[in-house]
Amino acid sequence: MNKQVRRLVYLEAVVLWGYAYIGLWPFDYLTPASRYAFLAVFFLYLTLMVSPVTIVFPNVPYKLTILRARKALGISSFFFALTHALTAFRDNLGGFQGIAVLSLNERLPYIIGSAALLILIAMALTSPPFMVNRLGKYWKRLHRFVYLAGVLILIHVTLVPKSINLPPVLNRIIFAMLGFLIILEFVRFNRFLSVRYKFLENKRFWPLLSIAALYLIYALSY
Ligand code: HEM
Known part of the structure; x- marks a missing residue:
């Protein structure tokens, strides 16, 4: 279980990705961009929960498995966020032409969303073991930016005009x-x-x- 957990997480993410694409219940209620937004946020939430849960409850069952799953949860979150951003860019914003007619104020939620996405890209690119070794002590510092990404996403969600309540x-x-x-x-x-x-x-x-x-x-x- 301990060794297989990452594969299981990736498999689950791929199945969810496809299920969201088809748009069956409960996703039928949401726009395609929102479906992937919620999956991204849910996986990011699970990624962020790993450290506090294992530190505050050191005897939590399957602790090593939970710790091992973190990387796969984070990378899955990144792929959902990327799909969300690309889908929203095409469907909700109407591509570059759509963005061109927006005022700076109207663009702000997307600029903040893009900043969060950039942080998630940096996390995903530096997740392979050789990057961990190469970055040394800076790896941990860099990966603390995930909390900044979390705050930026909260602001993005608050500001963005939503298609559904x-x-x-x-x-x-x-x-x-x-x-x-x-x-x-x-x-x-x-x-x-x-x-x-x-x-x-x-x-x-x-x-x-x-x-x-x-x-x-x-x-x-x-
Ligand atoms: C280039 C970057 C991004 C763009 C252009 C963008 C665009 C959008 C748009 C247009 C919506 C409204 C969707 C709708 O209501 O149908 C939205 C909502 C949302 N976005 Fe983003 N986003 C970006 C990055 C992100 C990132 C990185 C995350 C988190 C991982 C995120 C999470 C969310 C969430 C949770 C919602 C609310 C969904 C809802 O209430 O329906 N976004 N975004």
């Missing part, structure tokens, strides 16, 4: 998933600070900050 229940599920990731990241950051700066040990302000951040997201999304 999601049902409120789905919005709530997305909100809860994001909240869970933020809480785990805060707990992880809290541990990192306590190790590095002893005076912060046993301080309880990070959980409070998490609740405040969640409230803020909740307030902004409704």
Whole structure:
């Protein structure tokens, strides 16, 4: 299982890619660009969850398998994001001619989306083992940019004019998933600070900050 997990993830991604292309339920409700957007974000979410889950819950079952799956999840997310961007460029924006008539303000969500896509391209290109060896300590620094990509994607999604409004229940599920990731990241950051700066040990302000951040997201999304 441990060795096969990446192949399984790639296989699953290819099947989902084809299923989204055909557009059967639940994808029939969405535009082709949105189908791949959601798959990209879902796989990126799983990629981002790996570190906090395995650090905050060190005894989580299948820990090594989860850690091994991360690379395949990230690369799959990149391919979904690329398909989304190309499909949106052709279908929603009408190619270069369509973009030419947009004002700078109207282009902003796509500029931000393109910046996020560039980061995902850099991650995917530097994922083979020989690139990890070649980049050494810079590899980890470079791959931290995935968090910036996550923030840019959030801004892109907020600003972009959408063709379909999601049902409120789905919005709530997305909100809860994001909240869970933020809480785990805060707990992880809290541990990192306590190790590095002893005076912060046993301080309880990070959980409070998490609740405040969640409230803020909740307030902004409704
Ligand atoms: C060149 C880069 C990009 C362009 C031109 C672009 C374009 C678009 C367009 C036109 C939409 C509206 C789609 C619709 O409602 O039918 C959209 C929505 C969206 N995009 Fe992008 N995008 C880009 C990059 C990205 C990236 C890298 C991601 C994330 C991995 C992403 C995630 C999303 C999401 C989640 C939505 C919302 C889908 C919905 O609510 O229906 N986009 N984008």
